[in-house]
Amino acid sequence: MAASRIAVASVSLTHFRPLSSASMASVSPSLSSRLVPQPPDLIKWVRREGGFVHQSLKIAQDGDTGLGLLASDHIPKGSELIVLPHNLPLRFDSPEAGDTEEADSVLVNLARQVPEELWSMKLGLKLLKERAKVGSFWWPYIGNLPEVFSVPIFFPGDDIKNLQYAPLLHQVNKRCRFLLDFEKEVKRTLDSVKPEDHPFGGQTVDASSLGWAMAAVSSRAFRLYGKNLTVGTTNSVPMMLPLIDMCNHSFNSNARIVQEQDAGSMKLKVKVVAETEIEGNVPLTLNYGCLDNDLFLLDYGFVIASNQYDHIELKYDEALLEAASTVAGISSENFSSPSPWQKLVLTKLSLHGEAALLKVCIGGPEIIDGRLLAALRVLLSVDEEIVQKHDLDVLKSLSAEAPLGVANEIATLRTIIALCVIALGHFPTKIMEDEALLKKCERESSKLAIQFRIQKKSVIIDVMSNLTRRVKLLQSKAVSQG
């Protein structure tokens, strides 16, 4: 029977954080530590397997982002940097020699029990299987994967609480609970599998190794076209792209991924192309997507300062709005008892009635959730006729200039500012305290949790400044118009 690498790695799993929603030790060893201490040369492996790697690329430490790909020399715009032939990406349905159909069907059955939103666990099962298999085609790649990941499922319980933000706490707890339940499910399934059909070479797979695999996939997989590039098909097959996944993230990336279909075999190649000129000693970066910090932290284990896509979630709640209007010194009974025509607009905005979706956002490119803005404009208006004259899209737009009049707009924006003050007050600490704590803190997971909550509070403060500027402008306009 083939020896298993997980057997070896299970010794090192004691270095991993004990996986529970309650605890995880500090994130050391560092993100640069690989699964094997001296892993095979990834660039040589890609070239040996028929791929192409630009001669001016090297793998090196990239600041505090772990390892990265660096240009050692000037690279012109448009250059091909990496080309992976179709067999190098690791996907759930990668064809492999030497696996029994039974072993594959065990994996497929396990994958069926993973909810769609946790797709990274499905591909993670495949990754674990290859990690367990001696002689796996992908071992040179897998040996180069990080030994630990800084995603919050591995945070100690204290640091999960330190995030101070309920929507993310909810997601982290959901993932931790899933992993603990899935560990039991995997064990139950594997207990009845014949040794030759065991997908992990007879090894026990626990929540910790499942979490490692899920984090490896969520932080490194890309969704691309599966079989062909025909018009109308979507690019939604998750795959791990050896070497390409050494590129770190930037919203202003200097490289991008393209797929190309071979005319004869119809097989898909994955390429990285220089989107700009790249100077020597500059890291190669890809844009992982226009994501908020919740997703960056949950899936990738880092937080972006002043992330223009970051926002906070609030629940549209009449009592909260009433409290906000009181704080703003605007009294209106319409929040708790809107008139029938106002209710009709709220229903159209999906903020009233059985099908209501009460989650609204503050921050991000829109600054104020259009539905929340329209609702407040309408609730603070007494003039049904003016409201009816406007298209709902105009009422939802912050760039529409005071559609229901200057006084209405000032009252609306001041109510939202007060809503921000209340939201800020729900955080147990202030930014200044967080910054002082950050200076003292040594544990990587604590630092990440504090950085995350500082960014959330900054989103709120930025929105407040933006709206205050708008209110001042409206007030000065109102004065000048007499």
Ligand SMILES: C[S@@+](CC[C@H](N)C(=O)[O-])C[C@H]1O[C@@H](n2cnc3c(N)ncnc32)[C@H](O)[C@@H]1O
């Ligand atoms: C696709 S991998 C990139 C290669 C990775 N740095 C490594 O050492 O293997 C994604 C991971 O790199 C790190 N990373 C990428 N971009 C980053 C950024 N802009 N800031 C901080 N960490 C980043 C995070 O740990 C993330 O989970």
